[in-house]
Amino acid sequence: MHFSGVVFDFNGTLFWDTGLHNRAWDLFLTRHDLFLSDEDKFLKMHGKNNSDIFQSLFGGVLTDDQIGDYIMEKESLYQELCLETDMQLAPGATDLLNFLKNNNIPFTIATASGKENLDFYFEHLPLTEWFEYGKVVYNNGKIKGKPDPQIYELAMEIIGRKPEEVIVFEDAVAGLQAARNAKAGEIIIVDSNDDNYSDWKDYRIIKNFDEVDRTQFKY
Secondary structure, three states: OOEOEEEEOOEOOOEOOHHHHHHHHHHHHHHOOOOOOHHHHHHHOOOOOHHHHHHHHOOOOOOHHHHHHHHHHHHHHHHHHHHOOOOOOOOOHHHHHHHHHHOOOOEEEEEEEEHHHHHHHHHHOOHHHOOOHHHOEEEOOOOOOOOOOHHHHHHHHHHOOOHHHEEEEEOOHHHHHHHHHOOOOEEEEEOOOOOOOHHHOOOEEEOOHHHOOHHHEOO
C-alpha cells in the first residue's frame, strides 16, 4: 500500500514536549490541591482539548471565563518551561519533512493545542519552513476534541487526500483513537515518552522519524 498524504499530531509527536506538559500540569495541579500520576495524564489528558480536560478536573462546573483563565495559567507555566530548553523538533523530523516537501507530498498538522500555543510554536520553532499557519488544524474552540475524528477529517480535507491515502503520526491514546475513527490508511505511533502502547500492538511504533519507510509514499 502506498500513501500520498501525511497528517502529524504535534505535541509528543513532532515536538517532544510530553515531559514539559506533565511538569506544567504538576505545578498547576499542586496550586489547586489536585493530583494525577503521569499514567493518568497519558490516559486521560494527553491529546485532548484543554476545555474538556478542565471540565473533567473540576467536575464539569466551570464557566467559559474560568476555563479560559485556567488555560492561560497552565499554558504560561508550560511555555516558561519550554523556553528553558533547547527547543527542537523530534529526532529525524526535519529530514522527513524535507523529503515530503521536496517530493510534493501534501502534509499538515492536526493538534489539540489552542491558539496560544500554536502562536508560541510558530514563534520559537522553524515551522514556516514546512507549514502554512492557515492550514494547521488546531483547537479553535469549534472543533470537537480527540478522540472525535473531526480534527483529522478536516486535516485530510486540507491536504486534499482521502482517508485511505493518508498516514497519521500520533502519540496520545485519544489521538490514536481519533485517527482510527477518521479511517486513516495507516497510523504510526511515535513513542516519545516510553509510554504504554500494549493496547495498540497491531500498529507500528517508532522513536525516530528516520525509521519511516520512504518507499511507502506515492509521488
